[in-house]
Amino acid sequence: MGYSVKLDNYEGPLDLLLKLIEQNRVDIYDIPIASITDQYLAALETMAEVDLEVLADFLLMAATLINIKTRLLLPRPQVEQSAEDEEDPRHDLVNRLVEYRNFKALARMLEQRYEGSVPRVYFREPWDLEPQKEVRATLAQLVQAFRNVWDQKEEPEIPVRLPEGDIDIHEKMQVIEESCRKRRHLTLQELFAGAASRREALVLFLALLELIRLGRVTAIQPEPFGVISIMRTRSPQDAD
């Protein structure tokens, strides 16, 4: 036969055999083993790149086919000819093919349901009750993070005392929101890095707490003791 087959088009040796049986229009219960075996082996020869595991499965089937072919060629002992239950050497293979063909049909049926090409019902997805990966930072964690910053921040020696009351909490709130808009994840460290003094850091911290209270930003700690990030809370106004 002149046609060539590509093995990677087949799910396995049984699939290839079924295709050959189909193409030859022969009865699955009365397979012309000699001709089918030749075609099967010819198909094996055309295969280009198949990994070893796949090849092994195909070769095992080739061996089975040759075995059956040989048994069919052997002269049958005349004496036992009468035995009703003399087994056809093809019997096991036919059973496997029929069973596999059934499952192929069932798989096709499942596929149709999956694709929705047959009437079927659909279910809603239940709420995802899995704990979220992101952990909302607690107030205690925020305070702890702030203390770390506080301890690191040295009070600069200011030769001239400037009048205090120059740090406005509302202004700092705007600064935080603005920074969050620019970056998706603003870490607490980054936020406090810009503070010139402990006093400014404190005001920043209070501004942050106020924003969290108002629900305008969220503090997220992806893992225990991890870096706390500040993110803007999504709101309808964000759409534009």
Place this chain on the structure above:
Amino acid sequence: MLIREELKAVIEAILFVRAEAVSVEEIARITGAAREDILTLLTELALEYNERKSGIEIVSGDGGFLMCTRPEYHEYVRESGAVQAARLSQGVLETLAIIAYRQPITRAEVEAIRGVRADRALQSLQKRGLIKEVGRKDAPGRPVMYGTTEEFLKLFGLTSLQDLPAVLEEDNDD
């Protein structure tokens, strides 16, 4: 204490929000109502949905009652984009079909039917939550046996395993 109509509405609300099979026992625990009453009301509710050809129907599955869309409207539901688009490969589908109809089944048994190795297909099915390990076979090596999950039923629009279409052709064996 909820009056009858209220109880029916509460059951409806629970089924809606849970989107998974809810047992009569569970509804009884939530509402404090008697099981027989709940069962009656569930049946009533399901009939009402059917009578007015609602887009939603209430079906009973393995673990209880749940809501789903009416099959008549399946094309529109599919068009609505609610359906997962990712494709399952032929090999994966075949493996899934074998497990669905022959569960519990071991890897070796799946491989014997398909004539090819099944480890990758099994892995992919397990990762997608469509099959799970359901025990070990009482055989040498105590191999793992696989079965399908609730997720499998949902993905294919089945309310229970009994819903699986009948096997088309009987094996020519025995």
